[in-house]
Amino acid sequence: MTESYNRLQGRVIGIAIAAALGGFLFGFDTAVINGAVNALAGEFALETGLTGFSVSSALIGCAIGAWFAGTAANRYGRIPVMVAAAVLFLVSAIGSGLAFGVWDLIAWRVVGGFGVGAASVIAPAYIAEVSPARVRGRLGSLQQLAIVSGIFTALLSNAWLAQIAGGSAEILWFDMQAWRWMFMAEAVPAIVYGVMALRLPESPRFLVARGEYDKASQVLLDFTGETDVNLKIEQIRVSLEREDRESMADLRGSSFGLRPIVWVGILLSVFQQFVGINVIFYYSTTLWRSVGFDESTALLTSVITSVINIATTIVAIMLVDRVGRRKMLLVGSVGMTLALGAMALAFSFGELATGADGSQSVELGPPWSIVALLGANLFVVFFGATWGPLVWVLLGEMFPNRIRASALAVAAAAQWVANFAISTTFPAMADIGLTFAYGFYTFFAALSFFFVLWKVPETKGMELEDMQG
Numbered sequence: 001m002t003e004s005y006n007r008l009q010g011r012v013i014g015i016a017i018a019a020a021l022g023g024f025l026f027g028f029d030t031a032v033i034n035g036a037v038n039a040l041a042g043e044f045a046l047e048t049g050l051t052g053f054s055v056s057s058a059l060i061g062c063a064i065g066a067w068f069a070g071t072a073a074n075r076y077g078r079i080p081v082m083v084a085a086a087v088l089f090l091v092s093a094i095g096s097g098l099a100f101g102v103w104d105l106i107a108w109r110v111v112g113g114f115g116v117g118a119a120s121v122i123a124p125a126y127i128a129e130v131s132p133a134r135v136r137g138r139l140g141s142l143q144q145l146a147i148v149s150g151i152f153t154a155l156l157s158n159a160w161l162a163q164i165a166g167g168s169a170e171i172l173w174f175d176m177q178a179w180r181w182m183f184m185a186e187a188v189p190a191i192v193y194g195v196m197a198l199r200l201p202e203s204p205r206f207l208v209a210r211g212e213y214d215k216a217s218q219v220l221l222d223f224t225g226e227t228d229v230n231l232k233i234e235q236i237r238v239s240l241e242r243e244d245r246e247s248m249a250d251l252r253g254s255s256f257g258l259r260p261i262v263w264v265g266i267l268l269s270v271f272q273q274f275v276g277i278n279v280i281f282y283y284s285t286t287l288w289r290s291v292g293f294d295e296s297t298a299l300l301t302s303v304i305t306s307v308i309n310i311a312t313t314i315v316a317i318m319l320v321d322r323v324g325r326r327k328m329l330l331v332g333s334v335g336m337t338l339a340l341g342a343m344a345l346a347f348s349f350g351e352l353a354t355g356a357d358g359s360q361s362v363e364l365g366p367p368w369s370i371v372a373l374l375g376a377n378l379f380v381v382f383f384g385a386t387w388g389p390l391v392w393v394l395l396g397e398m399f400p401n402r403i404r405a406s407a408l409a410v411a412a413a414a415q416w417v418a419n420f421a422i423s424t425t426f427p428a429m430a431d432i433g434l435t436f437a438y439g440f441y442t443f444f445a446a447l448s449f450f451f452v453l454w455k456v457p458e459t460k461g462m463e464l465e466d467m468q469g
Helices: 002-031 033-043 048-056 058-076 078-097 102-130 133-165 178-184 187-197 204-209 213-223 229-240 260-274 277-290 295-323 325-347 368-397 401-432 434-455
Strands: 351-354 360-363
Touching: 002 058, 002 078, 002 102, 002 133, 002 187, 048 058, 048 102, 048 401, 058 078, 058 102, 058 204, 058 401, 078 102, 078 178, 078 187, 102 133, 102 204, 102 368, 102 401, 133 178, 133 295, 133 368, 204 213, 204 229, 213 229, 260 277, 260 368, 260 401, 260 434, 277 368, 277 401, 295 325, 295 368, 325 368, 325 434, 368 401, 401 434
Parallel strands: none
Antiparallel strands: 351 360
8 A cells, every 4th residue: 555655646746847847947047147147238239228129138038928828728638838938948048059149139038938928837736636645745845856957057157168268258169158058958847848748638627628538547656646537527528517618707706806816816926026136146146246255155155045945945845835935934034124124224224336337236245145145055955945845835836727728818917017027127126226226026025925914815725615705
């Protein structure tokens, strides 16, 4: 009995990991720009506004990819959408590495964004739909673990390539600069993801919706350990038939045009981004150079920060099905507020310095440089252990079966729009003052506490068929 149970556990963990590889590419694609941004600004003579747009341009594609992924997944299945995302990642990696100007680079980044957006919708939905309720939180957290692992790998790859070349703008192999190889390195995990996606079983909920009950029964039997497959099939079928054929119209309700649960998902996504987490991962190299680090040390510091992110995500995986989603989010909100507040305070003591080229930057001396460094890493600790993974867990499981893919698509699209807004505006906000920027993020971290307290439901241990809209 134990051997059979372990085998089933191994199978469902295996397919969850394979599905979460989309999250790895999601993290890699969004973070790879970190090590290349300074070289890009020099290569293409970019001013502040265009630099911000080139960093965040992929997020436009992310929002579009997320919006359409739900509809595509409902029509064609979860697996074909994963394969399509892998192809988009591959094309973007090669195109970005061979870009001849900033605008065609932006175009290739948008193409990659389509893949990121699709993966951000499909992976949490698929993992939730193939996971037993007792471990769904842990398996859903694999999405965030994959994302932060992708971020880490991108930052480590960037640091390694820059070190070999002597700088991100220096020539490396085949007469191409290191920053080009940073982008093209993504081709390897893209191919791996596509191959693994082709070997995954289709979601049993999708198969039931298509009337393919025998295939759905086999997936449930092989991967979830259901003892009464016929009863589970019937429960899924009934939950799917509570409403008519799914469309975006099913998301409508009395609360400003949408169902309340859809608004909860949208606002969870917005708060996750408005605390400024991606400013740390997109601009951290530039940020640490402003406090006195050289490029090599700044890249290494970014790698260390991403390792902390991975470690705290593992903590979240261990706790989520024991402690519950709401409690962990509340603790995370408090911790992020304190850490971001410390950063805002530290940068208020910064001094404006003018470089040899006439550019201006904020420089911090001791002890405030240490306060900023500790504040940034404590922020990553609290985010990585709570809001990072748990938002994806909740988005994958909190919606009723009938609207899950569509509602997740809307929530994920909102997340990418919020990410775009934060990432694009950071250079301009930093020009006003880093205290202003981090004060803004502190405000939303504090506000997120009250949102969770008043509006976010606890879903620990609930079956997907019991989720109410």
